[in-house]
Each structure stands twice: as C-alpha cells, then as structure tokens.
Amino acid sequence: MQDDVKRGRGRPKAWDDKAPQNTIKSLDRALEVLVALGDMQGGTLSEVASALDQSPATVYRVLTTFQGRGFVDFDAQNQVWNIGAAAFLTGSQFLRRTSLVERARPIMRDLMDATGETANLGIERDGQVLFLGQVETHATIRAFFPPGTVSAMHASGIGKALLCRMDDARQRRVLAQGKLEQFTPHTLTDPDAMIADLHAARARGYAIDAEERNIGMRCIAAPVYNVFGEAVAGISVSGPTTRITTDKIAVLAQPVMDAAARLTVAIGGNNRPAG
Known part of the structure; x- marks a missing residue:
C-alpha cells in the first residue's frame, strides 16, 4: 500500500517502461524543433526545417505553438525565429535545484x-x-x-x-x-x-x-x-x-x-x- 502511495506522487506504476506507447511522439518532435533552434542560435523557417529534415508546414505549426507560450520569438523584419524568454525561465529552474x-x-x-x-x-x-x-x-x-x-x-x-x-x-x-x-x-x-x-x-x-x-x-x-x-x-x-x-x-x-x-x-x- 505504501508503495502505491509513493508511485501516485510522482510516476505511474510502469514509470520505467520505455515502450513507445508511453511517449508522446508529437511532443517529442516538437521538442526536437526547440532544441534545434537553440543549437542554431536562431534561424529562418526553411533553415530549421532543413536542419531537422521536416516539412516547413509541420515546423511552422510547432514554432507558432511555442510562440504562443513565449518559448520562441519571431523577428518579422528578418524572418528569423529565436528562443524566447519562457524557455530561459523554464530552463533556469534547473539552476535553482x-x-x-x-x-x-x-x-x-x-x-x-x-x-x-x-x-x-x-x-x-x-x-x-x-x-x-x-x-x-x-x-x-x-x-x-x-x-x-x-x-x-x-x-x-x-x-x-x-x-x-x-x-x-x-x-x-x-x-x-x-x-x-x-x-x-x-x-x-x-x-x-x-x-x-x-x-x-x-x-x-x-x-x-x-x-x-x-x-x-x-x-x-x-x-x-x-x-x-x-x-x-x-x-x-x-x-x-x-x-x-x-x-x-x-x-x-x-x-x-x-x-x-x-x-x-x-x-x-x-x-x-x-x-
């Protein structure tokens, strides 16, 4: 009973199961875009899509979703996407650990x-x-x-x-x-x-x-x-x-x-x- 209580606080029972059904593929692909954008230190839509070998339409949907949450910014004048303030604030939580x-x-x-x-x-x-x-x-x-x-x-x-x-x-x-x-x-x-x-x-x-x-x-x-x-x-x-x-x-x-x-x-x- 105690073990069940502990699992309920953090992970489900099969937390160590790495089976595909326990991952969210769309989320994983979206995070790939975010990581790639950070590694590139900014880029155009076509540059990001090319780096990931993904379609521009898919990458655009990911970027606009992240933009809505402040995780990426878009420079309309130069047509360049960059990591946003929300990504920094979230990442900085690591340093506070x-x-x-x-x-x-x-x-x-x-x-x-x-x-x-x-x-x-x-x-x-x-x-x-x-x-x-x-x-x-x-x-x-x-x-x-x-x-x-x-x-x-x-x-x-x-x-x-x-x-x-x-x-x-x-x-x-x-x-x-x-x-x-x-x-x-x-x-x-x-x-x-x-x-x-x-x-x-x-x-x-x-x-x-x-x-x-x-x-x-x-x-x-x-x-x-x-x-x-x-x-x-x-x-x-x-x-x-x-x-x-x-x-x-x-x-x-x-x-x-x-x-x-x-x-x-x-x-x-x-x-x-x-x-």
Whole structure:
C-alpha cells in the first residue's frame, strides 16, 4: 500500500517502461524543433526545417505553438525565429535545484579579480560539459561560455578536471560515448594520449585546455568535490594565450585551485578526493 502511495506522487506504476506507447511522439518532435533552434542560435523557417529534415508546414505549426507560450520569438523584419524568454525561465529552474551556482558566484567574482580572466563554472551532463555560470573579465578579449552552453569534455579545461578524478575504466567509458573530435591541431584525439594527459592533471591538481577547443585560447580548471570527495563540478579561468602564457599557467593555477577548494567547502564537500 505504501508503495502505491509513493508511485501516485510522482510516476505511474510502469514509470520505467520505455515502450513507445508511453511517449508522446508529437511532443517529442516538437521538442526536437526547440532544441534545434537553440543549437542554431536562431534561424529562418526553411533553415530549421532543413536542419531537422521536416516539412516547413509541420515546423511552422510547432514554432507558432511555442510562440504562443513565449518559448520562441519571431523577428518579422528578418524572418528569423529565436528562443524566447519562457524557455530561459523554464530552463533556469534547473539552476535553482542546487545551491552550487549561488555559492559559486562570489567565489567566481573573487577568482576573476585575482586573475584578471573570465571565471567559469561547469558540470558533467551526458558526457559533455554543461556551463552553469560565468563572471567575465573586464578585458577586451575574453572567453564567452553563457549558462547552458555545452562543450566536449576532452577539449575543455573543466571537462578534463572532472575526467581526471574518474578511475581509468570510467574515463574510458565517458570518452567512448563520443568520438574524440578534433577541433584544432592541438586537440587530443588519441585515447591513450588523452588518458596520459588526465593522469598528469590529476597529479598536479588542475587541468589545462591548451588551445584544444579554440586556437588562441587557454583554460585552467580544478575540480569541486561533494561530501563524498567525488568531483561534481569544475571551476576555471579562461582567456587568450597572449595573457595566459605558458609561464603564467602555474601562477594562475593556484587561485583556481583555491577557488575550487572554497566552493567545495561552501557546498559542504570534502576536499580530500575519493580514490
């Protein structure tokens, strides 16, 4: 009887049944349109329809439905559809599920002040880095990872900071989820070279993205731990190689590690890593 009561509060009895009849295909297709529009950072009707290989008429009905709820906006002058305010407000509820972002904000501001570079916060989601927050430097040239941006773990400072705290078996599982795409000539695409880089990051306490995602940009990141000493987030600074030169990496790494340790304490974590 107690189990029935619990199920009634959240999921039906067969909640773990992934059979087709338990999904709403039209809703699933509509959400594909919304996700694609976000990935494209806006587009015309024909561009969105072409990207999804769907008919313009179908995509138009989806977009106008979302427009009615404020999830998309339409720029009539340029004939371009964009993600709307309602989508942002709904998505921002994710950030409110945890105190991580709130606790990180002042620490990230201090980190930016101490280093003069943009401070970032990210977590792992589905084998990618999901950026949750950023405090931008006042310098003219700067990195930009707005909340909600995703990036490949193997070519991200935060991604490698999280990966380096995993055991070898889990590292390889996560890396095997997707091809080690080469973004620049510096991207590590060989699994063994990647594992060796992660071992070095683990030993020194911080990871480096050395122009592996974008030419001319460097990132230094350190992991944030939960109460069990597990790496659950990463904090970093990123900026152009003209400012984050190779001789400054070790100097800038210290405030990054200090910030990660402060955030670990702020969320009730354990700075003694597991494993």
